[in-house]
Amino acid sequence: MKKTFPWSRRQALTVAAALAAWTLGGAHAQGAWPGTQPIKLVVPFTAGSGTDIVARLVAEKLGPALGTSVIVDNRPGAGGTLGAAIAAKAPADGYTLLVHSAGHLVNPWIYKGLSYDTLKDFTGVTPMASLPNVLVTSPSHFTDVKDLVAKAKAKPGGLNYGSAGNGSATHMNAEVFRLAAGVDAQHVPFRGTPEAMTEVMAGRVDWFFAPMVSALPLIKSGKLKALAVGTAGRSSALPDAPTTVEAGVPGSAYLFWVGLFAPTKTPQPVVERLQAEVAKIMVSPELKERLEKLGAEPFTMPSAQFNKFIADETAKAQQVVKAAAIKVD
Numbered sequence: 001m002k003k004t005f006p007w008s009r010r011q012a013l014t015v016a017a018a019l020a021a022w023t024l025g026g027a028h029a030q031g032a033w034p035g036t037q038p039i040k041l042v043v044p045f046t047a048g049s050g051t052d053i054v055a056r057l058v059a060e061k062l063g064p065a066l067g068t069s070v071i072v073d074n075r076p077g078a079g080g081t082l083g084a085a086i087a088a089k090a091p092a093d094g095y096t097l098l099v100h101s102a103g104h105l106v107n108p109w110i111y112k113g114l115s116y117d118t119l120k121d122f123t124g125v126t127p128m129a130s131l132p133n134v135l136v137t138s139p140s141h142f143t144d145v146k147d148l149v150a151k152a153k154a155k156p157g158g159l160n161y162g163s164a165g166n167g168s169a170t171h172m173n174a175e176v177f178r179l180a181a182g183v184d185a186q187h188v189p190f191r192g193t194p195e196a197m198t199e200v201m202a203g204r205v206d207w208f209f210a211p212m213v214s215a216l217p218l219i220k221s222g223k224l225k226a227l228a229v230g231t232a233g234r235s236s237a238l239p240d241a242p243t244t245v246e247a248g249v250p251g252s253a254y255l256f257w258v259g260l261f262a263p264t265k266t267p268q269p270v271v272e273r274l275q276a277e278v279a280k281i282m283v284s285p286e287l288k289e290r291l292e293k294l295g296a297e298p299f300t301m302p303s304a305q306f307n308k309f310i311a312d313e314t315a316k317a318q319q320v321v322k323a324a325a326i327k328v329d
Contacts, residue, residue, distance in 0.1 A: 039094070120264065135207060
């Protein structure tokens with residue numbers, strides 16, 4: 001009589017063979033990342049925003065560098081939290097990434113009940129660019145930063161400042177400046193930057209920390225007056241404008257940046273490849289020139305350093321939110 005294996009043993013051999021084949025296939029697929037599968041960059045803001053512009057500049061070059069297509073998927077809403085939630089729930093396979101801004105680190109402190117954890121559900125790949133904010137007023141309002149601070153202190157609560165919304169980068173920059181200057185003024189949040197700049201030009205809002213990319217044309221045309229830039233160093237787009245620190249307000253520097261994030265557990269080789277390719281793109285002469293026209297500058301660092309930066313900046317954001325009592329209405 002022919003001897004046969006028990007069914008359980010035959011099943012075990014079959015499963016073992018299948019696992020071996022799957023393992024080899026998986027290793028091949030991982031080594032070939034990204035292959036021909038497209039990569040999606042989720043941008044949690046509208047098309048044309050500073051974050052979106054940087055994402056599209058990078059996508060244009062990243063696709064050819066990786067040998068596949070890179071598409072931008074705009075998912076705006078709730079201060080960038082809707083798009084972030086989509087990216088957080090995506091498979092950690094390197095095909096869905098998040099392009100967010102410094103506001104990503106503010107949102108945990110002003111939005112209740114987020115469906116994701118900013119620090120635990122994402123790993124930082126690399127920052128990509130810094131986008132300075134510029135302190136603007138109507139041309140006839142103030143002579144310089146010292147004049148603004150003096151007038152604000154002379155009328156506690158009598159002056160106002162605009163923002164593109166509670167917790168936005170324009171709001172955070174304004175609060176860092178206000179707290180450092182020791183002035184009391186009224187915050188007026190708007191739906192976005194264009195509305196805030198319109199009110200500043202009309203003289204109904206006293207000052208606004210506008211994104212350089214949006215304010216530069218109006219500054220050059222004389223419709224807005226640039227008093228200072230909010231960053232630690234001067235901007236090449238407005239070399240004659242001092243920083244707020246140089247203008248007499250120590251501790252008022254604020255860095256607004258746009259960075260690339262991946263869902264946690266994305267394979268480290270994928271993260272490292274993305275970081276290396278994006279870093280090369282950002283410092284290329286062509287992209288540096290295009291960023292400079294927008295008032296932006298390349299800003300990159302290794303993933304490990306970026307994650308340390310994220311942790312430190314998240315803690316700073318919490319302090320500002322608490323000190324300024326920032327809330328979402």
